[in-house]
Amino acid sequence: MTIVATETRYILICSGKGGVGKTTLTANIGIALARQGTNTVVLDADFGLRNLDLLLGLENRIVYTAQEVLAETCRLDQALVKHKQQPNLALLPAGSPRMLEWLKPNDMRKIARMLGENFEYVLIDCPAGIEDGFKNALAAAKEAIVVVTPEVSSVRDADRVVGLLHTAGIKPIQLILNRIRPTMIANQEMLAITDVTEILGLPLLGLVLEDEEVIISTNRGEPLSLKDGNSLAARAYTHIARRLLGDLVPLMDLSKEGQDLRTKFNRLMKTRIF
Numbered sequence: 132m133t134i135v136a137t138e139t140r141y142i143l144i145c146s147g148k149g150g151v152g153k154t155t156l157t158a159n160i161g162i163a164l165a166r167q168g169t170n171t172v173v174l175d176a177d178f179g180l181r182n183l184d185l186l187l188g189l190e191n192r193i194v195y196t197a198q199e200v201l202a203e204t205c206r207l208d209q210a211l212v213k214h215k216q217q218p219n220l221a222l223l224p225a226g227s228p229r230m231l232e233w234l235k236p237n238d239m240r241k242i243a244r245m246l247g248e249n250f251e252y253v254l255i256d257c258p259a260g261i262e263d264g265f266k267n268a269l270a271a272a273k274e275a276i277v278v279v280t281p282e283v284s285s286v287r288d289a290d291r292v293v294g295l296l297h298t299a300g301i302k303p304i305q306l307i308l309n310r311i312r313p314t315m316i317a318n319q320e321m322l323a324i325t326d327v328t329e330i331l332g333l334p335l336l337g338l339v340l341e342d343e344e345v346i347i348s349t350n351r352g353e354p355l356s357l358k359d360g361n362s363l364a365a366r367a368y369t370h371i372a373r374r375l376l377g378d379l380v381p382l383m384d385l386s387k388e389g390q391d392l393r394t395k396f397n398r399l400m401k402t403r404i405f
Contacts, residue, residue, distance in 0.1 A: 139247035142254050142375075143272035143301070146279065147288030149259035152309045153278045155349055156339070156368075157256040158186040162356035163372035164252050165219035172211070172250040174242065175225035176268035177258040178234065184224050187214060188352030198226025200245070201238055207245050216357055221250070231263065236270030243271035252375075261295060275301045276336060280310045281322040286330055293331055305336035307371065312341050313385045324385065337371035338383055339364055 144160075146153045154177070161173040174197070175183040184190040195210035200223075207223075214220040223246065246253045255271055258264035275296050279289045296304050308327060315321035328335060342364035348355045355365040356372075370380045 139250060140252050140375075141243050141247065141271060141273045142252065143257050143268055143275040143296075144254060145257035145265065145268070145275060145277060145292055145296075146259055146285070147261065147277075147290075147292040148279075148285045151278050151280045151285055152339075152345075153259070154182050154186060154256050155345060156276075156278055156307060156309065157254050158183060159354045159356040159365075159368040160371055160375075161187075161220050161252075161254050162214070162217055162354045163368045164254075164375065165214070165217045166356065166369075167372055167376055168219065169251045169376070170219055170249065171252040171254065172221045172223060172246050173254045173256060174223045174246065174271070176239065176255050176271070177264065178225045178230045179228050179258060179264060181225040183256050184212070184222060185352055186349055187220075187222055187354060189214065189222055189224075190352070193224045196224040196226040197242055198230050200242065201226075234263075234267055236267050239267045239271040261291060265292075265295075269295070269299055269301070272301060275304045276307055277304060277331070277333060278307050278309055279327060279331070281308060281312075281316065281324075281327060283322065286322065286327055290331055293333065304333055306331060306333035307337045307339065308335065309339045310341045311338055311385065316385065335382060336374055337367055338385065339367040339371075340383075 144153055144157045157173055161171050164171040173183060175181055184193060189212045192212050195205040199205040200207050200210050211221045211223055243253055255268050257268040277289050277293060279285045293304060308324060312321055316323055340363045342362055344355060344362045345364050355362050356368045358365060373380045
């Protein structure tokens with residue numbers, strides 16, 4: 132795939148509600164973009180709860196952080212941690228929680244613009260909620276991806292975030308629906324895709340099915356996007372990255388995916404020995 136040089140894209144990945152898989156998505160979309168040939172950096176803006184380094188398996192390689200960059204006690208290139216398996220991806224780690232006492236939106240703008248001099252995509256992992264951490268991360272972004280799960284509480288919190296994004300002039304704002312269970316949607320035990328999109332009024336960037344391999348990969352610090360397996364979630368991350376790059380990739384057919392999952396489950400039950 133040939134990548135055409137364009138203006139750097141600063142993308143906030145946010146949610147409102149915590150625990151919806153936002154940081155996992157940031158790590159995997161970053162890897163997927165890098166695999167498509169783009170120079171991508173992921174910026175951990177959650178200074179209170181730093182986890183992006185763990186998900187990328189880079190926690191033992193951190194020497195400097197965004198804190199030292201802002202204090203000008205190290206260069207940006209010294210703080211950036213290159214991913215060993217995917218050299219097109221780098222991480223700028225979050226500093227200590229003490230940064231929350233003095234960090235301002237202008238500091239985040241400064242970091243983002245420095246990153247933009249060397250990277251085509253700057254993905255900003257935003258802390259949950261709408262407090263100062265959100266406002267600081269928002270200042271560094273030009274567009275946003277809102278991550279929700281098909282639950283009332285997640286959608287309600289996201290609706291508040293979407294309003295703030297509009298007020299800040301962020302665009303485009305796109306939606307990723309995460310941890311979907313097609314059978315539960317079919318049984319009306321989980322919000323339907325159309326319900327979520329109508330409430331939030333956002334275009335769908337991607338659908339990610341519930342996948343136990345995500346939990347396994349997260350615990351190992353090995354993002355699914357690094358692999359070429361048949362994981363449903365890994366395919367979704369790749370498709371999301373391609374859509375960000377402008378490729379016309381159709382969204383998955385949830386009814387078909389639900390049937391495939393039931394078929395696999397029935398086959399497994401038939402082969403079990405009790």
